[in-house]
Amino acid sequence: MIPPLLRLARAIETSLRTGGASLGLTPAQAETLRFAGTVRPDVATIGQLARVLGVRHATAVGVVGPLVARGLVERRPHPFDGRRRVLGLTPAGQGVLVRLERLTDELANALGTLEPSEAAGLEVGLGAIVAALRRRGALVIAAPCAGCIHFLPDATPGSNTPHRCALLRRYLSDAESRLACPEHKPAA
Ligand code: SF4
Structure with missing residues (x-):
């Protein structure tokens, strides 16, 4: 199992690195664009980006700088805290993100050729590895x-913000609860 897995990881890395380079992006910058374009706005901070990239805060600042200079990423006021700033994509950044996501189409096509039982087995196996890495703090997704574990669904039924996050201490709409959050902690 391990050699094919390593080959798959290398193929994905090569594909993303080559594709990212064709857009003028390093792998960390490509991941930063995904972060700024998909993570919920109230947690899209440089600190959270550093966690996702697995780098120091200063390194994350260095990754973001050129993207801001290229007009792809912008620093915005935090929606709930006037003292903080969050990252977001500009329209130009959104366009680049769309092109970036197409790079994974080839991989998705390859996975689409698997038999359902093979795909299910792969998902279970990879899921177990990812879960182990997350438990060790080696991977933030x-x-x-x-x-x-922090999610309290339907805490206030019938309201526009029926759900609650116990960690952020905030009520959430359905749409907000579907946004990606780097603080997500899966139940064991
Ligand atoms: S419930 Fe979990 S995933 Fe949702 S906002 Fe809170 S910490 Fe993030």
Whole structure:
């Protein structure tokens, strides 16, 4: 299992590195564009970006700088805290993100040729590896609220913001609960 897995990881890395380079992006910059374009706005901070990239805060600042200079990423006021800033994509950045996401189409096509039982086995196996890495703190993956230990669904039924996040201490709409969050902590 391990050699094919390593080959797959290398193929994905090569594909993303080559494709990212064709857009003038390093792998860290490509990941930063994904972060700024998909993570919920109230947690899209440089500190969270550093967690997702697995780098120091100063390194994350260095990754973001050229993207801001190219007009792809911008620093915005935090929606709930006037003292903080968050990252977001400009329209030009959104266009580059769309092109970036097409790079994974080839991989998705390859996975689409697997038999359902093979795909299910792969998903279970890879899921177990990812879960182990997350438990060790070696991997931070932004994910929607469903399945997070901090998520209290339907805390106030019938309201526009029926769900609650116990960590952020905030009520959430359905749409907000579907946004990716780097603080997502899966139930064991
Ligand atoms: S419930 Fe979990 S995933 Fe949702 S906002 Fe809170 S910490 Fe993030």
